[in-house]
Amino acid sequence: MNKKSVEQLTNLKGKKVLVRCDFNVPLKDGVIQNENRIIGALPTIKALVKKGAKVILCSHLGKPKGEPVPELSLAPVAVSLSKHIGQTVKFADDPTVTGKVTQDMAKDLKDGEVMLLQNTRYRAEETKYGKDEKATEYAKELAALCDDEIFVNDAFGTAHRAHCSNVGVTKFCKENAVGYLMEKEIQFLGNAVENPVRPFVAILGGAKVSDKIGVINNLLEKVDTLIIGGGMAYTFLKAQGKEIGNSLLEADKVDYALDMIKKAEDKGVKLLLPIDNVIGKEFKNDTEFKIVTSIEPGWSGFDIGPKTIELFKDALKGAKTVVWNGPMGVFEFENFAKGTLEVGKAVAELKDATTIVGGGDSVNAVKRLGLADKMSHISTGGGASLEYLEGKELPGVMAADTI
Numbered sequence: 365m366n367k368k369s370v371e372q373l374t375n376l377k378g379k380k381v382l383v384r385c386d387f388n389v390p391l392k393d394g395v396i397q398n399e400n401r402i403i404g405a406l407p408t409i410k411a412l413v414k415k416g417a418k419v420i421l422c423s424h425l426g427k428p429k430g431e432p433v434p435e436l437s438l439a440p441v442a443v444s445l446s447k448h449i450g451q452t453v454k455f456a457d458d459p460t461v462t463g464k465v466t467q468d469m470a471k472d473l474k475d476g477e478v479m480l481l482q483n484t485r486y487r488a489e490e491t492k493y494g495k496d497e498k499a500t501e502y503a504k505e506l507a508a509l510c511d512d513e514i515f516v517n518d519a520f521g522t523a524h525r526a527h528c529s530n531v532g533v534t535k536f537c538k539e540n541a542v543g544y545l546m547e548k549e550i551q552f553l554g555n556a557v558e559n560p561v562r563p564f565v566a567i568l569g570g571a572k573v574s575d576k577i578g579v580i581n582n583l584l585e586k587v588d589t590l591i592i593g594g595g596m597a598y599t600f601l602k603a604q605g606k607e608i609g610n611s612l613l614e615a616d617k618v619d620y621a622l623d624m625i626k627k628a629e630d631k632g633v634k635l636l637l638p639i640d641n642v643i644g645k646e647f648k649n650d651t652e653f654k655i656v657t658s659i660e661p662g663w664s665g666f667d668i669g670p671k672t673i674e675l676f677k678d679a680l681k682g683a684k685t686v687v688w689n690g691p692m693g694v695f696e697f698e699n700f701a702k703g704t705l706e707v708g709k710a711v712a713e714l715k716d717a718t719t720i721v722g723g724g725d726s727v728n729a730v731k732r733l734g735l736a737d738k739m740s741h742i743s744t745g746g747g748a749s750l751e752y753l754e755g756k757e758l759p760g761v762m763a764a765d766t767i
């Protein structure tokens with residue numbers, strides 16, 4: 365299903381456009397530690413400026429719990445944006461977000477000018493859309509800033525939440541489009557799950573089975589091969605009756621793991637689990653470690669072993685769509701990073717394949733290992749990308765107009 369995009373918004377000259385961005389940047393003592401999210405928002409903002417719109421940006425930052433918290437002001441973001449766009453981004457320093465200060469600034473905006481609202485979560489209503497009448501009022505106030513006309517959502521990171529500034533506001537605006545970042549996420553994640561070029565291989569790792577239950581279940585309906593590594597693999601190995609020593613185990617998920625092994629068989633999906641492991645005595649880099657097939661008591665599996673690396677690499681050969689979520693081991697420790705690095709390299713080297721890294725720690729791993737540039741798409745939304753892979757409809761995506 366195609367969503368209306370910035371490209372399809374016409375006759376914007378002189379019109380106010382409200383844009384929901386993801387400016388949830390890491391801050392320390394008022395200094396932005398990483399501007400990636402700001403840089404990611406620039407294509408949409410610049411396109412709207414070029415079309416002569418009056419651009420009103422909004423975002424949440426951290427968790428101020430519904431009241432003004434000076435440390436979570438978006439003021440530093442306005443400064444950074446001004447530098448990147450090459451023109452002043454006015455900052456509406458209004459603790460009520462949508463009050464008179466903001467309204468006056470929006471009214472005075474000239475064509476091609478840009479302003480930024482204060483942290484949308486300074487208002488408790490922001491996260492209560494659909495649960496509280498006051499939240500509907502807040503959504504209306506936000507929409508009124510752009511004269512109830514045009515809203516653009518470019519915040520994929522919050523797309524799995526129905527809040528006032530990404531979903532509520534769409535009920536009061538005439539046109540609701542997605543920005544370039546959102547469009548890219550929908551195109552890559554959506555296509556991979558709904559319409560993959562085959563063979564389709566998914567790689568899941570990370571610490572917990574319970575975080576990814578929905579993802580495993582949904583992907584087994586879609587993929588040709590499912591590779592499971594990382595800490596979560598040990599619950600599956602336990603389900604198969606293997607010795608796992610002190611490795612991570614979610615005892616209450618062993619039955620679920622068995623069900624998934626059975627489901628893979630029924631569906632004809634190749635399910636691959638580690639056949640050897642790098643085990644360590646203690647959870648630290650400088651611990652005694654060795655490579656084994658069966659894990660002895662008192663030891664824990666912290667990475668996949670060399671035979672498993674070869675098995676996983678082989679399974680990736682010829683893949684045309686790959687989705688990867690979660691590291692193959694404790695990649696933060698050099699001695700247990702090899703599995704993640706080798707599997708990452710194998711994905712990065714695939715020819716003519718769409719390779720997608722979705723969410724959280726796998727994104728960190730790929731960046732840390734210097735493989736980010738070699739992937740087709742790195743998802744910006746941790747929770748949102750996981751919910752996409754679970755096959756859930758994201759409220760933030762649903763709310764945009766369909767074309």
Ligand code: AMP
Binds near residue numbers: 569570594595666692
């Ligand atoms: P997640 O957020 O679920 O993707 O989990 C990522 C975390 O899982 C990383 O911090 C890894 O260090 C950790 N992890 C991966 N494999 C293992 C393992 N075998 N034992 C313990 N932790 C692991």
